[in-house]
Amino acid sequence: MAVVDRRQQVIKAAAKSFSLFGYKATTMDQVAKIANVGKGTIYTFFSNKEQLFDEILHTVILEMKNIAEREIRRDKPFFDNLQRVLDALLEFRSEHELFIKLSQEKREFGTPQAQEGLDKLESVILSYIEREVEYAIGLGEVKPCDPKVVSVVMLKLYIVLTSELNKLREPLDKEQIKSYFRLFLAEGLEQKQS
Amino acid sequence: MAVVDRRQQVIKAAAKSFSLFGYKATTMDQVAKIANVGKGTIYTFFSNKEQLFDEILHTVILEMKNIAEREIRRDKPFFDNLQRVLDALLEFRSEHELFIKLSQEKREFGTPQAQEGLDKLESVILSYIEREVEYAIGLGEVKPCDPKVVSVVMLKLYIVLTSELNKLREPLDKEQIKSYFRLFLAEGLEQKQS
DNA sequence: AAATGACCATATTCGTAAAATGGTCAGAAT
């Protein structure tokens, strides 16, 4: 390839920089430098910094969708699938540098773009869960309920069990998380007896 | 009363000021002024600003404990009591100016003392739920489980249903909150059938 | 003995000058 694909260079450089330094600390000069490209060139592909950021987010979103699709086994029960997909997604999220950097930036500086980016990624997860819940209700595996409410609660519960709880007690192991997840969402706490 | 109770004056003034202006924007000069007291006088009762703040928090905590005790009916089922107490506490929390001001201050400035104050108040709610869960497990009303985990999840769930969800859809009404709360925690989502 | 407010060291805010950044565009490179 005599003539390099400048668009790809820019995207790759931007992905690197946003992951490494976050939104605010990524400058267009820097992206140009990393991409070995004049700054003006970036603006022939993306109209501004936010749109470039969007492109990178979009890549991540596609990755996430693939991960989710890959984990689904249509022959298995809903709660099994849910568990496996959330597991894979949160694993991905906790290892992906872009997530880490954006979360840190949100905490530390409250950069609106970092916040929005995280929201976009979260909403992908949410709408994914929502669709699966609808499907499961259709199959009669899950009681009739508002899928939006349920999906938000599910994700929140998962985050509480996997991370927030760790500030208050030693972390739950994978098996415990699994069983509490089932206990709360599937079976219920109430002791049916006497 | 010829000689006024300066300690009470200080406490009252501090409560007013912290509620009205938050932690950071409350100055010792101001408290002294409101209390009609010399600044030095405050330091004869409280060794510093943080300890004065603690005193005010403590008052609120006592109020909260009273509210909780008042809502408990030992003859009613656990989930009824839980529902009523959380309702009353979150109602109290959402109307108490000190809460509102501290939450705002935390969001806006990240004042560590505001954060710590809110954490203290939350931990009171948590340990209250924890105790009740333990009691309910003892009675066999609730399946055996770690009360710490369960209490955190319960509070979180309640907050999601009552406030966080409102960013994504129109708010649930009281009846809906009640029924989702039961659905998730008590009965479980799983359709037991065929 | 209790209360006070002027006082002190430190922290915060403010104004401004300097530096950095997002975005443009006339011209260079191909």
Next chain:
DNA sequence: ATTCTGACCATTTTACGAATATGGTCATTT
């Protein structure tokens, strides 16, 4: 002709010292 570029511009962000405000003390007053 088309693509690419980096000097350039307007605006934003930072750096920093001066001025102000604040938490806390203590010699003096009540």
